[in-house]
Amino acid sequence: MSHTHTRENLKIVSLDVKDVRFPTSLHADGSDAMHTDPDYSCAYVTIKIQAGLEGYGLTFTLGRGTEIVVQAVKTLSSMIVGQVVTDIYKEFGTFWRTLTSESQLRWIGPEKGVTHLATAAIINALWDLWGKLVKKPVWQLLADMDPEQLVACIDFRYLSNVITKEEALQMLRKGQVGKEERVNKLLGKGYPCYTTQAGWLGYSNEKINQLAQKYIDLGFDAFKVKVGKNLYEDIKRLEFIRNIIGWERTLMVDANQVWEVQEAIDWMQQLAQFKPLWIEEPTSPDDVLGHAQIARALKPLGIGVATGEMCCNRVLFKQFLQAEALQFCQIDSARIGGVNEILSVYLMAHKLGVKVCPHAGGVGLCEMVQHLQMWDYVALSGTSEGKYVEYIDQQHEHFVYPSIVKNAHYLAPREPGYSTEFKKEALENYVYPNGKEWESMFEKGIFSDPRKNKC
Ligand SMILES: C[C@H](O)[C@@H](O)[C@@H](O)[C@H](O)C(=O)O
């Protein structure tokens, strides 16, 4: 950390939060069987220290949900403002526990739902700021930490029957071996990804064809498609997609929680002919035993179960892992309590031999999650074999340092921080409801203005 920083100027002087929304429902971008009109949005947090430096963090939301998360961030902010950031970073796990255990607020969680999404946005901003202070991208900040320092970022409460601090330390020490070589490989080639761009449920066959072709030409060899609304239509769509991508490329399917447990098994037996690698979110994201039953039934068909984008915290992840209820662990960078809690999920998945294939695509998710998966490759699991990060080409143009994908690989970010800063124009245009783009859409009658007709 630069010697020009003193305790006084490392003090957090403000925390600002904005409701930022993009009108993606207009073209069914992001649509699935459960979320038919998603407006990709986020609660966007800016944390400023006395020295003038700012950290940006966000949590992904859909439209109206954003205003509730924004309020929760405001409520949590009194626990942040006035803190000296270096005190937070020294014992980050302890600070994280304080934030998630506030004795009145925890009643509406604990460690789940709106308050936990708000926690993620704040924690992500603190990591961005940390990266900037030490002038490293977050993946490198994590990879350069010695194991003791990394473990101090994690709250291990409720995990000790699966992983202890000592075991985590041992795994991280092993992860140090060959680190330099992996950093070089990462800087050269990046980290593999798959795309869902051609697979949204609301897209026409013509659009699917055009997009699938485009991503094949860009070098992608794995494609995810939404299913779960109508079995006959799913069969037709998967036939259509297989005809375009062939049988050499990988196909994944995603039901976004629409089925009962037995229904998921029956439905997937009909789709097994298309050889999907995984079925994602077949049923309720809380149903650990249901997922385990589906996983057992589909194993003989060569289909794994993937879930995690709506898994509420490390304890539920622990149960999914313990119960062999998932074969692909889909951590999400804007859920659970941000980076600190996600690190504990990586450690458990590594110990139990489960592949982590992060969820991404929503606003800023590709930007953030690439850092985490790169850290895992460099300093924990040491391999990207059979793993992919999701990639969707939406909203990247609004970020100052957008994720960059070449030849179906995320290129390692070089700029300090967590890649979470929005461009000024993005905020001017898309802050809800008074951003310029929103004002203009209200005027044209494309969306109704929430400020009008209020009783
Ligand atoms: C509403 C969203 O686009 C979801 O459909 C999306 O996150 C999806 O589940 C995914 O795996 O990418």
Ligand SMILES: [Mg+2]
């Ligand atoms: Mg999904």
